[in-house]
């Protein structure tokens with residue numbers, strides 16, 4: 160059974176871990192916060208049981224969860240002595256933090272281990288500059304909630320080898336997801352640029368008092384066939400994460416994709432982070 164390591168047990172890391180153990184991989188999930196690891200495991204147990212009862216997976220929650228190990232540091236994760244075939248980094252959208260972690264991980268893995276990042280917006284090539292072997296590093300941009308969303312962008316950095324890119328594409332297919340190849344490594348890749356452009360105008364319209372978030376969401380669902388509206392998507396993603404992505408895109412010079420209406424900033428300042436905190440544009 161192949162083992163992988165996922166770093167960061169938040170909304171995305173926990174979701175990626177779940178689909179990996181569902182697909183038969185063994186996963187070592189690491190986070191510096193014990194409560195995040197415990198929450199991830201508890202949420203997975205509930206989600207897996209529901210999926211099993213609905214016929215979405217054959218196995219019950221218990222044997223699937225047996226394939227998950229949690230560790231409160233990367234070092235502790237590597238102590239499991241299992242051969243790690245791949246590592247996916249899913250910590251905060253912070254370039255320096257990600258680079259530090261990736262450089263640290265690289266020193267502890269074998270030559271053939273595939274390295275990946277779940278960054279939403281930072282070019283893979285920029286993160287790869289922290290690595291001695293950038294050729295085995297690829298972007299695997301999952302969409303959240305990961306157990307429900309079929310799309311994964313597979314991003315080829317300037318130095319990513321064709322082999323690593325194809326490994327990433329194959330890995331995504333093994334998880335039962337649809338890989339969209341992104342072969343030019345630009346900030347925000349494809350889908351987040353498109354979403355950001357639409358969401359920018361949504362925030363401007365709310366900021367100018369033209370319409371409410373609820374009505375814009377209803378409009379995008381009923382008028383354009385979006386499954387859920389953009390403000391609901393932002394709430395699900397976490398408004399703190401949305402803000403970090405905005406800052407990262409601004410630092411990359413992509414200011415045209417982001418609104419300065421201040422709506423997200425205000426929510427985050429008040430501790431309204433979306434679904435994760437019980438309140439954002441909606442209450443949960």
Ligand SMILES: NC(=O)c1ccc[n+]([C@@H]2O[C@H](COP(=O)([O-])OP(=O)(O)OC[C@H]3O[C@@H](n4cnc5c(N)ncnc54)[C@H](O)[C@@H]3O)[C@@H](O)[C@H]2O)c1
Nearest residue numbers: 167168169170171190191195249250251252278279303396
């Ligand atoms: N939220 C989304 O919808 C979404 C979608 C696609 C990609 N992403 C990207 O995925 C990444 C994670 O986003 P998220 O929404 O899961 O964020 P999150 O805030 O839910 O989780 C981040 C986790 O990283 C952990 N962490 C921080 N420093 C760490 C360290 N040194 N070692 C181990 N763990 C550490 C935190 O404790 C936290 O649990 C970001 O790069 C984000 O841009 C997010």
